[in-house]
Amino acid sequence: MENVHAHPRVHSSTWVGDLMDAVSPELEVRDSEIARLKDLLRVENKRADDAIRRETVAEEHAEELTAKVVERDGLLERAGELYLMFKRLREEEADRADRYRLAWLSARRRAADESNFGLEALELKNAEIRRLKAQLDALRKSTDGAPRLECMGTEEDGSTVWRLANGSDVALPTIRRGLEY
Numbered sequence: 001m002e003n004v005h006a007h008p009r010v011h012s013s014t015w016v017g018d019l020m021d022a023v024s025p026e027l028e029v030r031d032s033e034i035a036r037l038k039d040l041l042r043v044e045n046k047r048a049d050d051a052i053r054r055e056t057v058a059e060e061h062a063e064e065l066t067a068k069v070v071e072r073d074g075l076l077e078r079a080g081e082l083y084l085m086f087k088r089l090r091e092e093e094a095d096r097a098d099r100y101r102l103a104w105l106s107a108r109r110r111a112a113d114e115s116n117f118g119l120e121a122l123e124l125k126n127a128e129i130r131r132l133k134a135q136l137d138a139l140r141k142s143t144d145g146a147p148r149l150e151c152m153g154t155e156e157d158g159s160t161v162w163r164l165a166n167g168s169d170v171a172l173p174t175i176r177r178g179l180e181y
Helices: 015-141
Strands: 149-154 160-164
Touching: none
Parallel strands: none
Antiparallel strands: 149 160
16 A cells, blocks of 8 residues: 655655654554555445345345234134134034924924824724714614604704604704704
């Protein structure tokens, strides 16, 4: 490096020249130290700038990650809501299917019961018809003959009311609207 403080005029034999010659090596050391410190300062400034850039990039990346985490949390919350909604819909559909199945079974059971009760009712009617036929046959074959009926009068609609006469052994209900067996 060139000595900036050295003057060509001053290198004479004068005391100033001697002083400059004595101070010149110190100035050269100082100038080289200043240059070294400037280089060091430039390197440190570059390192500081790089650190600031890295910190800025890291902050931007952290903000991006935070935004992504917030977005992910929102998506997770929405996914949880959708899961609960679909779970509720699935349960409602299962309940609907159960209700349909139970209604179908109930209808089949009612139809079977009606069929069974219908058969039982027919059997009861048939038994009553057989009993009444037997009673009618017994009455027709009795030695007393036909029961004596007496007219009790007419009703408002004009139909005749009959009943068994006193002294008749056969207990028949009062017959309305003529003799019907």
